[in-house]
Amino acid sequence: MDAITELSYALDTFYFLVAGVLVMWMAAGFSMLEAGMVRAKNTAEILTKNISLFAVACIMYMLMGYSIMYPAEAVSAWWPGFGGILGAEDNSAADVLASGGDTYYSGLSDFFFQVVFVATAMSIVSGAVAERMKLWAFLFFAVVMTGFIYPLQGFWKWGGGGLDALGFLDFAGSGVVHLCGATAAFAGVLLLGARKGKYRPDGSINPIPGANMPLATLGTFILWMGWFGFNGGSELMISNVEEANAVALVFVNTNMAAAGGVIAAMLTARVLFGKTDLTMALNGALAGLVAITAEPLTPTPLLATAIGAVGGVIVVFSIISLDKMKLDDPVGAISVHGVVGMWGLLAVVLSNEDATLVAQLTGLGVIFAWTFVASLLTWFVLKMVIGIRVSEEEEYAGVDLSECGLEAYPEFVGSQGSGK
Numbered sequence: 001m002d003a004i005t006e007l008s009y010a011l012d013t014f015y016f017l018v019a020g021v022l023v024m025w026m027a028a029g030f031s032m033l034e035a036g037m038v039r040a041k042n043t044a045e046i047l048t049k050n051i052s053l054f055a056v057a058c059i060m061y062m063l064m065g066y067s068i069m070y071p072a073e074a075v076s077a078w079w080p081g082f083g084g085i086l087g088a089e090d091n092s093a094a095d096v097l098a099s100g101g102d103t104y105y106s107g108l109s110d111f112f113f114q115v116v117f118v119a120t121a122m123s124i125v126s127g128a129v130a131e132r133m134k135l136w137a138f139l140f141f142a143v144v145m146t147g148f149i150y151p152l153q154g155f156w157k158w159g160g161g162g163l164d165a166l167g168f169l170d171f172a173g174s175g176v177v178h179l180c181g182a183t184a185a186f187a188g189v190l191l192l193g194a195r196k197g198k199y200r201p202d203g204s205i206n207p208i209p210g211a212n213m214p215l216a217t218l219g220t221f222i223l224w225m226g227w228f229g230f231n232g233g234s235e236l237m238i239s240n241v242e243e244a245n246a247v248a249l250v251f252v253n254t255n256m257a258a259a260g261g262v263i264a265a266m267l268t269a270r271v272l273f274g275k276t277d278l279t280m281a282l283n284g285a286l287a288g289l290v291a292i293t294a295e296p297l298t299p300t301p302l303l304a305t306a307i308g309a310v311g312g313v314i315v316v317f318s319i320i321s322l323d324k325m326k327l328d329d330p331v332g333a334i335s336v337h338g339v340v341g342m343w344g345l346l347a348v349v350l351s352n353e354d355a356t357l358v359a360q361l362t363g364l365g366v367i368f369a370w371t372f373v374a375s376l377l378t379w380f381v382l383k384m385v386i387g388i389r390v391s392e393e394e395e396y397a398g399v400d401l402s403e404c405g406l407e408a409y410p411e412f413v414g415s416q417g418s419g420k
Contacts, residue, residue, distance in 0.1 A: 002097060008239040009096050009104055015238045016109040022229025023116040027054050029222030030123040034130060035408075036216025037279070037331040041398025042131045043211065043408035049126045049135065053142045057119035060147035062086045065118060066111055069151040069159050077162035080155045086111060104237060113233055117177055118146050120230070124181030127331035129188045131195050132395050135403040137388040141188070141378055149374045150180055153367050168363030169355045172234035174294035174344030175363055180371045182338025185329070187375035191383055194328035196395055205323050208330070211409075213278055220282040224258050227289045231296045246297055253296045254289065257308030261288020264312030272316065283319065283332045284312035287340040294344040298351040307347045311340045 031050040035043050067083025074080040088108075096103050122142050129138065156163040157176050170176050200206055210216060231254045237243040265284020269277040288308025292299075299307060318335035329335065345364050348355040382388050389395075394402035401407065 005097060005101075006093070009091075009106075011239045012105040012237050013109045016105050016113050016233060016236065019229035019233025020109070020113040020116050022226045023113070023120065023233065024054075024226075026116075026120055026223050026226035026230065027051075027123060029219045029224075029226055030120075030127070031219065032215045032222060033219030033282070034127040034331055036212040036214070036219060037127065037210035038130050039208065039398070040211040040409045041400055041407070044400040044404045044406055045135060045398075046126065046130050047408070048404055049138055050123060052135075052139055053122045053126060053146075054119045056139060056142045057122050057146040058115050060143055061115045061118050061151070062111075064147050065151040066114060068148065069114065069154040070110075071155070071159065074155070074159070074161065077165055078156065080152070080159060080161065104239070117173060117230075118150055121150050121177045121181035121184075122146055124178065124333050124337045125185040125188060128182075128185035128329045128333040129192055130330045131399065132389055133188070133192060134386070134388055134390055135399070137382045137386055140382055140386070141184075141375075144378045145184055145375070149184065149371060149378070153180055153370050156366065157363065163363045163366060166362055167354070167356060167359040169348050169352060169360065170294050170345060170363065171296060171348075172231045172293045174290055174341045175367045178290050178293065178337040179341035179345070179364065179367050182334045182336075182341060183368050183371040184375040186327075186334050186338060187372050188379050188388070189327055189329060189334065191376070191379045192389055194326055195330070196392060198328050199326050210279070210330075216279070216282055220285055224255075224285055224289065227254055227258070227293075231293055235297070250296045252301050253299055253304035254292055256301045256305040257288040257292035257296070257311070258285045259288070260305035260308030261285050261291065261312035261315075264288075264309035265316050266312075268313050268316040272320075279332070280316050280319075283315050283336050286336045287311035287315035290337055290340045291344040291347060294341075295348040295352050295355075300351075303351055307344070307350070310347070311343055314343055315340050 027050060031047055034046045034050065038046050063085055064082065066086055068080050071080040071083050090107050091103050122145055154176050155161045157168060157170055195208065197206055198208060228251050232247050232250050235243060235247050235250055238247050261284040262281050265280045265287065266276050269280040288311050291307050291311030292304055296304065315335050318339040319332045322329060322335060342364055345360050348360055349357050379388060390399055390402055
C-alpha cells in the first residue's frame with residue numbers, strides 16, 4: 001500500500017473519530033442544559049434520560065439503524081430494506097488502494113460518527129417532554145426513534161435516497177438531525193400536554209424557571225464546542241490542503257453563526273421584554289448553530305453571522321408563540337431545533353448555487369411529515385399501552401422520586417417540597 005495513501009487514510013480516520021468524540025461530548029451539553037432548565041425536583045430523572053437514551057441509540061443503531069440508513073443495496077430510493085447487524089469487518093489495505101481514493105477512512109469510524117448524530121437527535125426530544133413524562137415510555141420511544149424513524153429519513157438524504165436524488169442539500173443535519181428530533185418532540189408534546197400550573201385558567205402563562213442557570217450556561221458552551229465536531233466532521237476529510245481549508249472555514253462559520261445568534265436573541269429579548277433574558281441568549285447561541293448546520297461551508301463568515309442572527313431572532317419569537325399556543329417545551333427545543341432548523345434549510349440557497357428553494361422545501365416537508373406521523377403513532381401506542389405521563393401527585397412531588405427513587409439535590413429539596 002502506498003505510504004502516502006496509508007497516511008492519508010489514517011489521518012482522515014483519526015479526524016473522523018475525534019470529530020465523533022466531540023459530538024458525543026454534546027450529550028454532556030444536553031444533559032447540563034436540560035438539568036439547568038428544569039426544576040430541582042426533576043433533575044436526576046432528566047440526567048437518567050440523557051445517559052440512557054445515548055446507550056439505547058448506540059445499541060439500536062448497531063442492531064438495525066445503520067444498515068437502514070446506509071444499506072449495501074437499497075430496495076428503492078425510498079425504502080432501503082433491512083440489512084444485517086453491524087459487524088467488526090473493516091477496509092483492508094488492498095481495498096483502500098484499489099478504490100483510487102474513494103475509500104479514505106475506516107468504515108467503523110463512519111459508524112461511530114453517525115451513531116453520535118442519532119443520539120443527538122434523540123437528546124432533542126428529552127428536553128421538550130421534561131418534568132412530566134414516564135421514563136420508560138420515553139426509552140421505548142427512543143428504541144423506535146433511533147432504530148427506525150431517524151435512520152429511514154437519514155437514508156433519504158445521506159444514504160443516497162430519494163431526497164438526495166431530488167437535489168435536497170443538508171450538509172450536517174439542520175433537517176436530518178435537528179428538524180427530525182424536534183418534530184418527534186413536537187408530536188410527543190401534543191399528546192403529553194403541558195406541565196401542571198404552566199397555564200392558568202384564564203389562559204395566561206405562568207413562567208416556571210429552571211433550577212440552575214450556571215449549569216444551563218455550561219451546557220450551552222459544551223454544545224457550542226461539540227458543534228465543531230458536528231459540522232467540521234461532516235466535511236469527512238482533512239488530509240489535503242483543499243479539505244483542510246474547508247474544515248477551517250466550517251469551524252469559523254459555525255462559531256460566527258453562534259455568536260450572531262447570541263447577540264440577536266439578546267437584542268430581541270431586550271426590545272420585547274425590557275430585560276436581557278439569559279435563557280434567550282443561550283437559546284440564541286444554539287439557534288445560530290442549528291441555522292448554519294445545513295450549509296456551513298459556502299457562506300462567508302459575515303453571511304454565516306447573519307444566518308445565525310436571523311436564527312437568534314426567530315427562536316425568541318417562536319418560544320413566545322409556542323407558549324401562547326399552550327405547547328409547553330421547558331427548554332425551547334422545538335423552537336431551537338425545529339423552527340430554526342427549517343430556517344437553516346432554507347438559508348442554504350443564500351450561498352450554495354446548487355441549492356434550489358423547491359428542493360429545500362421538499363426535503364423540509366418530507367422530513368417533517370414522516371417524522372411527525374411516525375412519532376405521533378408511536379407516542380399514541382405507548383400512551384394506550386403503558387401511558388406516557390406520570391400522575392399529578394408524582395408530577396407535584398417531582399419525577400426524581402417516582403421514576404428514579406432519589407433526588408439530585410437532597411439537601412435542598414425535600415421529598416414533599418414545593419417543587420421550586
